[in-house]
Amino acid sequence: MSGIRFLILASGLTAFWQLVVMITDVPPYILPGPLPVVRALILHWPTLQNHLMTTLAEILAGLVLGTVLGSCCALTMILLPLMRRWLLPILVVSQAIPVFALAPILVLWFGYGMASKVAMAVLIIFFPVTSSFYYGMRRTRPELLELARIMGGRPLSVLRWIVIPSALPALGSGLGVAAAVAPIGAVVGEWVGSSSGLGYYMLHANARMQIDIMFAALAVLSVVSLGLYFAVDTMVARLIFWEKKENEDESVA
Amino acid sequence: MISPAIIFEDITLGFSGKKLFAGFSMEVPAEHCTCLLGPSGCGKSTMLGLVSCNCRLKFSGRLRFLPEISHAASISWMAQDDLLLPWLTVIDNVLLGARLRGEVRPTLKDKAQQLLAEAGLEGKGGLLPGQLSGGMRQRVALLRTLMEERPVILMDEPFSALDALSRVRLQNLAARLTKGKTVLMVTHDPMEALRLADRIIVLHGHPVRIATVLDLHGATPRDPADPEVQQIYPQLLGQLMAEAES
Numbered sequence: 001m002s003g004i005r006f007l008i009l010a011s012g013l014t015a016f017w018q019l020v021v022m023i024t025d026v027p028p029y030i031l032p033g034p035l036p037v038v039r040a041l042i043l044h045w046p047t048l049q050n051h052l053m054t055t056l057a058e059i060l061a062g063l064v065l066g067t068v069l070g071s072c073c074a075l076t077m078i079l080l081p082l083m084r085r086w087l088l089p090i091l092v093v094s095q096a097i098p099v100f101a102l103a104p105i106l107v108l109w110f111g112y113g114m115a116s117k118v119a120m121a122v123l124i125i126f127f128p129v130t131s132s133f134y135y136g137m138r139r140t141r142p143e144l145l146e147l148a149r150i151m152g153g154r155p156l157s158v159l160r161w162i163v164i165p166s167a168l169p170a171l172g173s174g175l176g177v178a179a180a181v182a183p184i185g186a187v188v189g190e191w192v193g194s195s196s197g198l199g200y201y202m203l204h205a206n207a208r209m210q211i212d213i214m215f216a217a218l219a220v221l222s223v224v225s226l227g228l229y230f231a232v233d234t235m236v237a238r239l240i241f242w243e244k245k246e247n248e249d250e251s252v253a
Numbered sequence: 254m255i256s257p258a259i260i261f262e263d264i265t266l267g268f269s270g271k272k273l274f275a276g277f278s279m280e281v282p283a284e285h286c287t288c289l290l291g292p293s294g295c296g297k298s299t300m301l302g303l304v305s306c307n308c309r310l311k312f313s314g315r316l317r318f319l320p321e322i323s324h325a326a327s328i329s330w331m332a333q334d335d336l337l338l339p340w341l342t343v344i345d346n347v348l349l350g351a352r353l354r355g356e357v358r359p360t361l362k363d364k365a366q367q368l369l370a371e372a373g374l375e376g377k378g379g380l381l382p383g384q385l386s387g388g389m390r391q392r393v394a395l396l397r398t399l400m401e402e403r404p405v406i407l408m409d410e411p412f413s414a415l416d417a418l419s420r421v422r423l424q425n426l427a428a429r430l431t432k433g434k435t436v437l438m439v440t441h442d443p444m445e446a447l448r449l450a451d452r453i454i455v456l457h458g459h460p461v462r463i464a465t466v467l468d469l470h471g472a473t474p475r476d477p478a479d480p481e482v483q484q485i486y487p488q489l490l491g492q493l494m495a496e497a498e499s
Binding site: 141143144146147148150151152153154157158161162165168240241242243 | 305307325326328329330332334336338339340341349350352353354355381382383401
């Protein structure tokens with residue numbers, strides 16, 4: 001059902017795009033129509049594919065690394081209250097610095113290769129993952145903790161069986177945000193300085209007035225972002241399997 | 254394990270300047286079921302908190318078990334909310350205490366299965382709590398409480414969220430499975446108290462005082478048509494209504 005809706009939406013937007021091009025008669029170096037873009041996509045697919053692989057690797061590496069680091073940071077703050085007092089202000093201040101402004105510095109430090117783009121993606125992802133997981137764990141129902149206390153539970157077991165699962169829905173929404181912003185990190189990093197990747201290819205095409213190629217790269221990037229988002233969404237749904245089951249019961253009732 | 258009596262001695266406790274208890278004393282008999290009745294907010298649940306050593310409650314006076322045994326490992330607790338973990342199966346929820354203490358063994362699993370069968374939940378061990386009805390969930394919570402094998406069981410309105418039929422069924426199950434343990438139960442329902450309690454303590458006032466202590470003698474769970482129940486019910490109801498209006 002949602003697949004059909006998605007198809008209708010996509011073709012409607014494409015038709016609108018074509019309509020705008022036809023009515024306003026803009027020159028193709030400002031806004032190419034859908035057909036030239038598709039042609040560029042097919043003609044330059046091998047090149048696009050190479051750049052896509054670079055960007056995809058950057059995004060995935062950033063996503064995995066950012067999630068691991070963010071989760072570790074959140075767990076540290078939960079387990080060590082002393083660390084919490086020092087880490088929390090650092091975390092908040094770090095968000096006050098616009099991460100994009102750091103991109104040139106990251107390129108300076110980590111070079112033109114993938115490392116600087118991964119670092120960029122990690123920096124962007126780190127905060128939503130850490131804060132969603134941390135506050136998710138902090139919001140564990142106090143009655144459950146009281147029950148665990150009366151049962152004489154060991155702190156690490158309580159964390160494993162009660163606190164972390166309680167935080168998974170919150171972490172899931174944090175991961176959704178992370179999946180949505182990770183491509184931004186990679187592309188901005190590529191814009192600042194790189195020799196491959198979709199962001200680099202877009203700038204390259206722009207400088208040569210190959211606007212159709214630029215749009216083709218943009219289309220590929222959008223598909224990647226969408227695919228990533230749905231992949232993470234599916235993974236999260238599997239992670240918090242019990243919520244799905246409860247909803248199913250509601251729909252039956 | 255011996256089920257101890259619980260003695261409240263000269264307990265004084267206040268919240269934000271208001272005295273909830275002032276020199277309050279009460280005795281909960283060993284190996285029997287005691288029900289606390291009384292208006293909302295009079296401190297019934299706080300009493301359970303005191304027994305379970307809730308560290309947020311600062312009080313003066315003494316609360317002891319007789320014979321004296323360690324509080325820490327002798328209490329299990331059940332609330333109105335079943336507090337089942339939605340991500341664990343029914344059997345794992347029943348085994349939660351053992352799991353949190355890191356002492357799950359095959360013999361325990363067998364015992365949990367046996368309890369499930371006794372409660373009419375055979376074959377449901379692998380389901381998630383979200384797939385059960387409210388009555389079944391509360392039954393699982395009761396089994397989790399019993400699985401702890403603690404001599405003292407604290408129950409805070411354990412059945413008040415259930416429909417009438419499930420409630421009666423659960424009361425029967427609870428009465429059967431908690432025999433010989435010291436049970437302290439908070440309830441709003443005088444009929445529930447009459448069905449399950451060996452002693453009913455009616456509380457009232459601010460700070461809280463004991464209004465009445467009723468000792469009942471017949472075996473529990475009592476039938477609502479039981480003469481003892483029939484005789485006391487109107488009187489108890491009348492007293493509670495009067496308390497609520499005053």
